[in-house]
Amino acid sequence: MTTSLPIAVDAMGGDRAPSEIVAGARLAKENHGIDVVLVGRSEELTDCGDLEVIEASEVIAMDAEPGSSVRRLKDSSLVRAAEAVRDGRASAMVSAGNTGATMASALLRMGRIKGVSRPAIATLLPAPGTTPTVLLDAGANAECKPEWLAQFGQMGAVFAQDRLNISSPRVGLLSIGEEPGKGSPLVKETYAEMQTVNWGTAEFIGNVEGRDLLTDEVDVVVTDGFTGNVALKTLEGALKNLMLALFSAMGERPEAAEAAAQLGPEFDQIYRFFHPDTYGGAMLLGVKGVCVISHGSSGAQAMENAIKVAAEMVETKVVEHLTEAIAG
């Protein structure tokens, strides 16, 4: 895979930075031929091989207040990574650091696509037997207006087309019932708003419920950032604990343990299928550049996947397609 410019990777962001981040960047280069530039304190990036480094002396902490830290820490790895994209030194940015600060850096340095009310975080949910489901907003905007949510739907449809190659994505609004009259006042107003949108080749299919998230019933699920983040974390926790319960049960009887040993590859496949690291992070939609936000706990494999996703999103020209869709 080749992109004309390197992917800027925030080497200092994340619980396991910089060692796992650097390892992931090297894997992306070695396994996929993706050109990567690391951004961070060069003296701490000791094992970066032949990867280039953009010097940044400061680090935004995982728990720092996003807006003020981006404003105050102008030489931070996050801010410098966003500036690298803005200044044409990189084609995309990837960070496993502070999510809010990543969003603020991207917004303040790259800028917002004209016409976008609020950028939103789009994440992929695994759906057995079919393509993943796009969920947005996964946490950027706790409080939303109906027109913002409708626009999230438009951006999510473009993302589904470019990221998942779904030509006519089905867009649903997360609610507590399929009927249009179900849900909070915000959901009801958003339903009406979404009926007025020109969806192009996409289709608004009405309300969907939480149980539809991991199924083939819908391709893009729209909700506010508070609900989306709760849904995402609930699913991650539930799936993780389901796997733990399964492994625990398999060890209770010798016969079950023997069967589990035989099914090891299948269990491993299922574990990987549901693991967030497999999907390479979420993408911030609505800014003038590709910005991939990886899990704070990302290890090398998660970063490798996130960098691969960033390169793919540059190649598919998702930002240009979002710009066209919003301009109408």
Next chain:
Amino acid sequence: MPAETHVEGSPIGRPEILTLVKERLADILEIDVTEVGEGDSFADDLDADSLALIELVEAIEEELSERTVGFRFEDEDLEDLRTVRDAVDYVVSRLG
């Protein structure tokens, strides 16, 4: 607290600062400048979130730094800026 500033060009008056704030805010929010009133609340009347306010602050700093060396909003003061008038009064006081 006065800013440690040095005016390079001609002094800038309150009406010019009001115009500057309104224009930058309209650019950021993608609305017509006539929709921005001096008494408008950033959050309640203009739907400006905290990041939009930071965009505004950085745009004003960039604009004024060309004329007034060292002009800057203090981070701890930002939460007190709730209306367009607050922002204009703040800039006026810092330049004064």
